[in-house]
Amino acid sequence: MSPIEVVYDNPVTCDTRVAWASVPEELTQPRRQAVLAELRELLKARDAVLVAHYYVHPDLQDLAEATGGLVADSLEMARFGKNHPAHTLVVAGVRFMGETAKILSPEKTVLMPRLDAECSLDLGCPEADFAAFCAAHPEREVVVYSNTSAAVKARADWVVTSGCAVAVVRHLHQQGKKILWAPDRHLGDYVARETGADLLSWQGSCIVHDEFKVQELKDLKASLPHALVLVHPESPREIIALADRVGSTRGILEAAATPGVNTFIVATDNGMFHKLRQTYPEKHFIEAPTAGSGATCRSCAHCPWMSMNGLENLRTVLLQGGPEIVIDPVLIPRARLPIDRMLEFTRASAIPAAAGLVPHIGAA
Ligand code: 13P
Ligand code: SF4
Secondary structure, three states: OOOOOOOOOOOOOOOHHHHHHOOOOOOOHHHHHHHHHHHHHHHHHOOEEEEEEOOOOHHHHHHHHHOOOEEEOHHHHHHHHHHOOOOEEEEEOOHHHHHHHHHHOOOOEEEOOOOOOOOHHHHOOOHHHHHHHHHOOOOOEEEEEOOOOHHHHOOOOEEEOOOOHHHHHHHHHHOOOOEEEEOEHHHHHHHHHHHOOOEEEOOEOOOOHHHOOHHHHHHHHHHOOOOEEEEOOOOOHHHHOOOOEEOOHHHHHHHOOOOOOOEEEEEOOOOHHHHHHHHOOOOEEEEOOOOOOOOOOOOOOOOOOHHHOOHHHHHHHHHHOOOEOOOOOOOHHHHHHHHHHHHHHHHHOOOOHHHHOEEOOOOO
16 A cells, blocks of 8 residues: 655644744743743742753753753653652653653643644644554554544553653564554664665654755755764655764764764754753754755754744743643553563663664665
8 A cells, every 4th residue: 555645734733933933932941031930930839840852942951951951862861750749740741751751641731832832744644534544454563653632542552752662663673563654654664774774754854854955954064074974864755865974863963972083964853952062061952954945944953843842931931830730630551561572672772862873874
């Protein structure tokens, strides 16, 4: 069967203009300092811990680390929230990250600065359509990327993140299993090529990683022959073919430690550059190009939904104690099963968060 074409850019549910319109303004220095001080107190008062993704505003990343929280990729965010004793988890990221935290810790309150911070992969994979896709292929093991709703996870045999997708699918392939994969077609394609698995993919994609431009990246690479190209596997195949390293956000961070290399071209959301520059202040990080030669505007390689998280809306949600992530309690045990499977697999096989990192795989 040919892959299902999914129109994810539905203006009703996936309008990035709405997300961009909700991006908080930068605060003045005095206001920023005042809110940061208040947030430290509010986190303590609520027995709350802040878990932030690498793509959110630098202030949120720094606040998370300064208050005993975490900045991480989705795999590590899930692990951390589950194991942390705080009564309240505050997730600065996108909704599927908050939902994963709630599924793993239903007894905790899970807050997010904006509950409507979405993800094009999640929006492009509605549960009813996905259920029909699964029903048409009952012989396949269902592996879904963590960038999906709780309802889609509840239909899966396995949940994976980009930090462990290759290892999990390789394991299933070695057991002779065929894979039904959703929703990211580029990550699915990459995983299939890395593992040799028979993998039938949903056709979603990330609007941010879809923007990287092949010819412009080739030109940049040629002009910087000593630079390493680091690519997130949500990028299209032709971009991955130009990579020296492919990995999750955490994998990209670890790859930048490569001794003797001081310049890196990075193809992922540019929120990542804060942690890269903080970790390696002596190295140079350059954004992979996102505008073609005929482009009339330069797309920015920044997720509009990640950008919705800010200090002021974090303050509001902590002051009010809500709105919080709510998931149908009937759904939770079933959605938890494939996530627990992933966490147990990565624990048993001692997969660190950066395990998604693999060397250049070449053009396929
Ligand atoms: P990571 O799991 O690599 O952090 O990726 C999450 C994501 O949404 C990337 O766009
Ligand atoms: Fe989703 Fe892409 Fe945003 Fe990540 S960067 S949250 S995959 S839309």
